[in-house]
Amino acid sequence: MTEAAVLSIRNATKTFGQRRALDGVSLDVRKGEMIALIGPSGSGKSTLLRSISALQTIDSGGTIQAFGAPVQDNGRVASGVRKLRTRIGMIFQQFNLVGRLTLFSNVALGSLGRIGGVQGLLGLWPAETKHAVMAALHRFGLAEYAGQRANTLSGGQQQRGAIARALVQKAKVILADEPVASLDPVSARRVMEILRELNANDGLTVIVTLHQVDYALRYCERVVALKAGKVVYDGPPGGLDKARLIEIYGPEFEDVFWEGAPQ
Known part of the structure; x- marks a missing residue:
């Protein structure tokens, strides 16, 4: 290498x-x-x-x-x-968001590698994660959709959400x-x-x-x-x-x- x-x-x-x-x-x-x-x-x-x-x-x-x-x-x-x-953030053609979860929750899932699965499953996101999620959604023009179920969003919105998740993941x-x-x-x-x-x-x-x-x-x-x-x-x-x-x-x-x- x-x-x-x-x-x-x-x-x-x-x-x-x-x-x-x-x-x-x-x-x-x-x-x-x-x-x-x-x-x-x-x-x-x-x-x-x-x-x-x-x-x-x-x-x-x-x-x-x-x-x-x-x-x-x-x-x-x-x-x-x-x-x-x-x-390493992976973004797929079909977005790979959990349709029944809100956009906020989907993007917050990017932090699971740092906070642990139990907190994530219970939706107990730390303040740092909440701030990072909203910052990413705002950056990509999605803040107003934070509380909306992912499967109700357009394809472009879902894909931007997937990229926001990688940003919250702190992928390099x-x-x-x-x-x-x-x-x-x-x-x-x-x-x-x-x-x-x-x-x-x-x-x-x-x-x-x-x-x-x-x-x-x-x-x-x-x-x-x-x-x-x-x-x-x-x-x-x-x-x-x-x-x-x-x-x-x-x-x-x-x-x-x-x-x-x-x-």
């Missing part, structure tokens, strides 16, 4: 039956980077994020480290991964797996702007998987492209011209190439 890296992946491979979702992926992520993971469906983007957060194991022979400590090694999740997870790395795939264009841009703001102003390291290549080029300083489980591009957005993107996605990509994209 390099000195400035907060995440280090070495030879990560993951097989599901006969299919190899990851194929020898090696990657270093430096503190304060905002990285887009792009690639066709089934290229391994979500598998890689889930492996970094130890939601699934990689095959033996590979290693993943976070903040200089092992997440998993040789097919096994490390014993100290629970502590590491308190510093945010892994966002297709966070805008279920959102309308206005809500999607707002979520991407929030992630970029957290990266630029709060110094958080952000890795976001995206199907919208234009969002990757617009919001991220580094783009990593996967194809059939392998890294086929790792560099600045400017290096992804139309021809390179067609190589990654296939010739049909040209049919849906957006207006104003790099030529």
